[in-house]
Amino acid sequence: MEIVLIGLNHRTAPVELRERVSFTQEAAKLASEQLRSQGVLSETLVLSTCNRSELYGVPPESAASAKESAGAMELFLATFHQIEPAVLNDSLYRHYDREAVRHLFRVAAGLDSMMLGEAEILGQIREAYRIAVDHGGTGPVLNRMFQSALEVGKRVRAETQISTRPMSVAFAGVKLAERIFGSLRSHSALILGAGSTGEQVVAHLRDRGISRLGVANRSRQRAVELAERFGADVVDWEALDSALIWPDTVVCSVASSEPVVSRAAVRRAMAARSNRSLLFVDLGVPRNVSPGVADLYNVYLYGVDDLKEIVEQNKRAREAEIPKVEVLVEEHVTKFESWQAGVEAGAVLRELRSRLGAEREAFLRERLSDMPHLSPDDKRRIAALMDELLERVLLEPAAQLKTVPDLRRKVQNLEALRDLFRLDQGKP
Amino acid sequence: MSRLAFPMRNHLVLLTIVSYAGSLGGYVAFLATARRLFGRLGTLLLISGLACHYLALLERSRSAHTVPYDDLNGSLSLFAWLLAATYLGLELFHRDRSVGAFVLPFVIAVFSLAQSTQAAVPAPSPAQGPLLALHITLNVLGYAAFALSFVLSAIYLVQNGLLRSRRLGSIVWRFPALESLERMSRSSVIVGLASLLVGITFGLLWVNRIWGRYWNGDPKEIITVVILAVYAGYLWLGRTRSWRGARASALCVFNFVLVLFSYCVVNLYLSNFHRFF
Known part of the structure; x- marks a missing residue:
């Protein structure tokens, strides 16, 4: 369950380029559908305003790596807008997982805006999310991510003074x-x-x-x-x-x-x-x-x-609020990651269980075929004993790893389980 | 009865102070962060403070069999209650919470001052009748409303000074608009003047019944007529716009100085029969 973001904004691209890669509502819907039908992404969302164009996506299970997915998205973006990939690539930023989530939350908070703390961006994110939901572009990950982003945006404007006081x-x-x-x-x-x-x-x-x-x-x-x-x-x-x-x-x-x-x-x-x-x-x-x-x-x-x-004066007052806003953003990034780790832990355990089940099945079939003196009853008992042993020495301790309160360790544990049992092979 | 009532009253006094302090905290936080939640909290705590304060006054009134006016403790406490109540009315009427942070310190100060003075042992005072009680209550309400208009006018003068000198700090963006401050101040003066007029009428009727004459030439009577005149002047001048704005607010501040003079100097040293009001 990875998140990939590619995009450009007023900091990375001149207005001429931003204009060329901007999406109308219809274009956003079309691009989103094509990205999914071509198998580049399983969840998509296009966020396009006058200062930024960003593609958020979750690659399908079959995707080789997040980096390759990002490459495919870049190629798609260039083709979709008929721009030389080389021209585009210099202006694009790419973020994965935690960084992608943080980027979106900072955008929602107004930290990434040309005018610090401006409120319009929150409405634009809400609209982009509504459009993506309407045409079925989002799934559990992007839904959660964008709902959290809207919450961050709301909290930041209510709890800090980043949006108060005129800036023009x-x-x-x-x-x-x-x-x-x-x-x-x-x-x-x-x-x-x-x-x-x-x-x-x-x-x-x-x-x-x-x-x-x-x-x-x-x-x-x-x-x-x-x-x-x-x-x-x-x-x-x-x-x-x-x-x-x-x-x-x-x-x-x-x-x-x-x-x-x-x-x-x-x-x-x-x-x-x-x-x-x-x-x-x-x-x-x-x-x-x-x-x-x-x-x-x-x-x-x-x-x-x-x-x-x-x-x-107001600009300085808003800038003084940045640290408070960053703390709020970080709090929500961790919250999101914790949710993500919880969901992933469930998936890893399910995978581990099915993998061990299959291994045990193959192992018993191979070994018991050499033991014709055993009755079917004995074979069933041996299978049951093996299940019990696997449950006791492997699956139960693995499930315990899920409950580790420290998020970093939890994620490391999940990675270790993946490596140890070669779950989702082929992924980085 | 009174022995039972006193510990109860102490609890109520404590609850009142806590509620008013909480309310002040809410209003200050509202001013600093502009979060409505804090403003609402300020209002709710003010209402609860007023309720506790009312019960405390009620306890005292029951044992004295009249409105508590015959000692500094009771009269200041009544003043604080009416000040808070008038502010609440004004806040609800004008739907503006941004001056709460400036009014509550006065309420708390007056209430605390009342508590710091020794409460007279409540003894049933000579049967003075409802006329005197109404006279005192309405006059205190009048003075409370004038105190409120003073706070509003003072804020007006500060904000007007900042706006005219183009030195805008962060606080200017949080204050109510100049015109709102002036409107609130005028409503407050109208409430004060009306209650003072009715209160004085009751006082005149009462004194006529006791002594057979309306006017006694007491210094308090003279200064009260002056106060009525200057506040009526404020309202009358405010009808023509040329006196609106900073001039009207300065006049309102000056008028309140007269009220303070009447309150502190005339009552305590000059008047023959107005002890605390």
Whole structure:
């Protein structure tokens, strides 16, 4: 019962290659079926996201070795995506058994993600697992492994702070708005200009159900386009000063050498809005909002450098959580291994019993054929005595090995039994 | 009866302290880890602490035949209970547990202070009637609610300072939003003001029945009118947004300084007939 994993991710392969080896849902299902029908694997699962493509599998009993199975999987991957194997091989990583399990658990924990601790990966693993279960790709080993991975992911996010705190400038801006206003559902925002970070902020604001969104741009046509895309109202650029009266948050990303929001304009707006709190998220470089605005009562001003600093602080805070997460991952790897060893011990004992049974059968047939003076009754008694002896000196002590609490010794014992009695011959 | 009641009360006091301390632990863990389980634990332990505390007060009330107000021990204990109860109400109403970690230390401190003072041997006090008991209970509730609004406003000021200076530590991400803090503080002041008004009305009726006049010119009466005025001012100013935010919170903190003055200075040294409240 071995586990093989081959794959590539954002660390080992450039985006061009990752794009070529990514799997759609249909392709994942097809690849999985082909791997099983060609006898390369008996259990399969394809995990494909924008940052990684990984094939998890359990080779069939007949497979020569895990390494050969990995080789066959690599060849399959290259053929499936029509890529030169040599091109692919440099970017691929291969993990077996414990290492493969640890790798998956670390991925689920967000430790292997481009953005440390990101939560999306857990949903992607859940989805990949659901698809594999739906088309019957998984068996007892991968089922157990992926269910454990989902548990690791959940525990890590609940018990450590690896996933809390915003990690992008855009998200940090939105989180700041929540620190001031609470739920954004009854609040409004105005977007000035149209930078890519600004667009990300809009996406986060929309996710959080912001009630009103306005867009202003120097080019009216561009403003109309953006408003359509965001589902926002168009605000006249010329009437910008009066537009500062209604929003709670103003996100600026205008390409301008001079500030577009002056202190005087904000002071007038604050008077008109009875000093209702106003947050400026200034993503412009150079700055779009005059720095003096920050002194006004109930005005909060965050520039791109402030937001970057927050992200940096949060990154450090997340990194500080890594040791805790690693401990959790290790705990679950051991738990999985212990389950695996338990299942394997059962299989080894069954195999040993059947092997000894067959040996005894052949031995008695050969020796008793030279002893015609024995009655059938005597022969049955001799057979029963041999069974008793085998049970007492071999099988019972072997079964005891299963109960050794130390996992490492248990695994070693199982290996020794295999070697001693040449169980599953032909395997490494 | 009273001989039997005392050991029982000691057990209840111990249980109350343990529950409140556990509740504080739960709220702190909730603030540090953001795990809901810890928050729920904090709330459950607070409820159990309130129940034990109530039974302890009940034991005392039974032997005194009235609300325990005639010594520092009883009155502080009542204050702690009402503070915890008001906080629980606010937590359930606003569905926000993140300030529990800041309120519980006050509850524990006041309750412990109450226990450290010698409890007067409970003797049935002269029949004062329910009017006086209601007057005292509602006024203490009012002060407890004001204490709560003080804690919330203080947190507001700290968080607002951090947000405006753009010095965000890890704690800012765990606090409730500024607007939630302000809403909670306002609800607390509304509860305080309403109970203080009703409590004062009962007090006036009682004093009129005893002495035949409503107003006695006692320093406590004067400072209470001032307190009513400043809190009413807080609510009135808060209606116009220009006073919302840090200014309103600073005013709320200042108002509570007056409450403390009334509590510590006026009661103990100036008032003729308000001993502990």
